[in-house]
Amino acid sequence: MEQQPPQGQDASAAGDRALTCYRHPDRETGIRCVRCERPICTDCMIGASVGFQCPECVRQGSGTGHRPGAARPRTVAGGTVTSDPRLITKILLGVNLAVFVAVSIVGRPLLDELLLFGRAYNGDPSAGIEGVAEGQWYRLVTSMFLHQEVWHIAFNMLGLWWLGGPLEAALGRVRYLALYLLSGLAGSALTYVIADPAQGSLGASGAIFGLLGATAVLMRRMNYDMRPVIILLVVNLIFTFNPWGAIAWQAHVGGLVAGTVIAFAMVHAPRERRNLVQYGACGLVLLAVVGMVIARTAVLI
Incomplete structure (x- = not known):
């Protein structure tokens, strides 16, 4: 209260x-x-x-x-002040939960259709599942909203709520949504480039790490104590690079880098060139994602 x-x-x-x-x-x-x-x-x-x-x-x-x-x-980044500063965060939560429920009901067929794969199982199209290399670029996006385990979606949605609300209030809805989606895409793209193309990947972790990087940038911009966010980042990186290798660290790193770059441009852009710097940074990150995907696809096909 x-x-x-x-x-x-x-x-x-x-x-x-x-x-x-x-x-x-x-x-x-x-x-x-x-x-x-x-x-x-x-x-x-x-x-x-x-x-x-x-x-x-x-x-x-x-x-x-x-x-x-x-x-x-206006918000810190020049966005419009709204009566509900968590609207986009709530919508993203709803989409993730809806996809989770749908996969729980439909089962493996829907999971295989949305999962991030570099290419068909073992490069064999007869396996019935094609990947990004075969032209299914949509998997870079759908995998961002896909979770299979309860603990996985629980951790990601808690992170989205804790980090997303304050960021949405500080950046504004449009800028915040761009940050979230581009961070997730960057995580998917780096996974596609580095990971085993036959290894499936899923989860909103890339986008969440983007929000984490953006939170650090915003707190530094406002001269707030950085220790809490640094501790949170270190703990998450320890879990990311755990010896069991069950986590797609590529998505975490890609999302973290993209979110940090975009947030820096958004909160430090000069007022007179704010839109040019902010949208330019988003455009460059998107261009980098597309370039990575094209280059990797040329190697796999």
């Missing part, structure tokens, strides 16, 4: 005490709303044309009393 300070009292009490968010008194911050000057944390701050605003000031500015011609509040 959100806690509000007593009327007329700033929760960050002045003097020599550290500033704390007026909506979350347990969180220290060095950022103030540019309109009311109350201290706000990362979850509460909303990017404006200059600096950041608190949610109350944004609501007041977008209501009936909003001055004609005034700049509409």
